[in-house]
Amino acid sequence: MSHATRRNILKTGIFFACCGVPHTRAALAWSMSADPLPVKQVADGVFAFAGAPAMMTRQNEGEICNVGFIIGDDSVAVIDSGGSVVEGKALIGAIRAKTDRPVRYLINTHMHPDHLFGNAAFKSSGATVVGHHNLPRALESRGTYYLQSYREAMGDDLMADIRIVPPTKLITDEEDLDIGNRKLTLRAWKAAHTDNDLSVFDHKTGVLFTGDLCFIDHLPTIDGSLLGWIAQLDILNGIKAKFAVPGHGAVPSPWPQALEAERRYFDVLASDIRRAIADGVPMTNAVKSAAQRERANWKLFDEYNQRNAIAAFAELEWE
Structure with a gap:
């Protein structure tokens, strides 16, 4: 049974019996862990x-962000674990379908749940969890809230x-990781999407x-600094x-056109x-109209644009 089919069974809430034993929704979710994530x-x-x-x-099942892995001669580096332990286990299934080399690193690109709620799936792998030097503080501050709110x-x-699993290896600037004749450069960025963004470059x-x-397609969300993000786009563009x-x-996307x-x-x-600030428009009114001409260009615009506008107003009014 394909990954999509199993997910659709869970979506419809169908309960079925195998050998006379009823399966709950939790049992269905667990059974999906053996079904590899369909990676490209x-x-x-x-x-x-x-x-x-x-x-x-x-x-x-929280499968809303892009996750992946890189195979070296000696080991594997995973980039983000996904939005649930079910997805994390499916990602492990995808890795095992490609290689039997051990997972040496689990790299979290930042603090948001869709990227790291799957971390606990890797507990028995022995992988070192890697993150931005600000990530432990961010997870300490928001972890409990994330677990409750989702x-x-x-x-x-x-x-x-799902557990909040913080990194044990911290990146403060740039650092290279070797997974066996394969160098990965990790870069810790200044505040942008969050204040704990990390990128991974495979040489x-x-x-x-x-x-x-x-x-791309999904509206960007600002949880760090709009000005910081804009300022670093040229640096990103130069990679x-x-x-x-x-x-x-x-996946994949052309670079740097993706920006x-x-x-x-x-x-x-x-x-x-x-x-709006120059014209004295109150924030409550300004955020409703801000960037509306971009609405047709993005998915989830209505869910996130006003939140972005509030963050932007709070930052820009003190320029």
């Missing part, structure tokens, strides 16, 4: 799964095995895992990558908010 080969030894442009729900949307069964193939520093695996969007829509949205949002 992006380049030699580089695989990625494209998440759906959606909110995290019970139906999609329970309604995800359901008790999917949330039952062998020129593939760049951007984390949520790059959004000599052949392809990108964005945090959300097509163009995001840059345009930020320019429009900042321009509208600055104009």
Whole structure:
């Protein structure tokens, strides 16, 4: 049974019996862990799964961001674990379908649940969890809230095995990891999407895992600094990558063209908010109209744009 079929069974809430034993929704979710995530080969030894442009729900099991892995001569590096332990186990299944080499590193690109709720699936792998030097503090601050706030949307069964697993190896600037004749450069960025964004560049193939520093199709979300993000786009643009695996969007995506829509949205949002501030428009009114001409260009615009506008207003009014 395919991964999609199993997921659809869980979505419909069908209960079935095998050998006379009833299966609960939790048992169905657990059974899916053996079903490999349908990853795509992006380049030699580089695989990625494209998440759906959606909110995290019970139906999609948190599979809304892009996750992937890189196979070296000695070991494997995983980039993000997904939005649930079920997805994390399915990612492990995909890795095992490609190689029996051990997972040495689990790299979390930032703090958001869709990228690291699957961490607990890797507990028995012995992998070192790697993250930005600000990530432990961010998870300490928000971890409990994340576990509580996603329970309604995800359901008790999917949330039952999810744990906040902080990194033990911290990246403060740039650092290279070797997974066996394969160098990966990890870079810790200044505040942008969050204040704990990390990117991964594979020198062998020129593939760049951007984390949520790059959004395609799915509206970018600001949980760090709009100005910081805009300021670092040129630095991102200058990375000599052949392809990108964005945090959300097509896998792979052309580089640096993948940044163009995001840059345009930020320019429009900042321009509208600055104009509103200059005209004395109250924030409650300004955020409703900001960047509305971008609405047709993005999925989840209504879910996130006003939140982005509030963050932008709070930052730009003190320029």
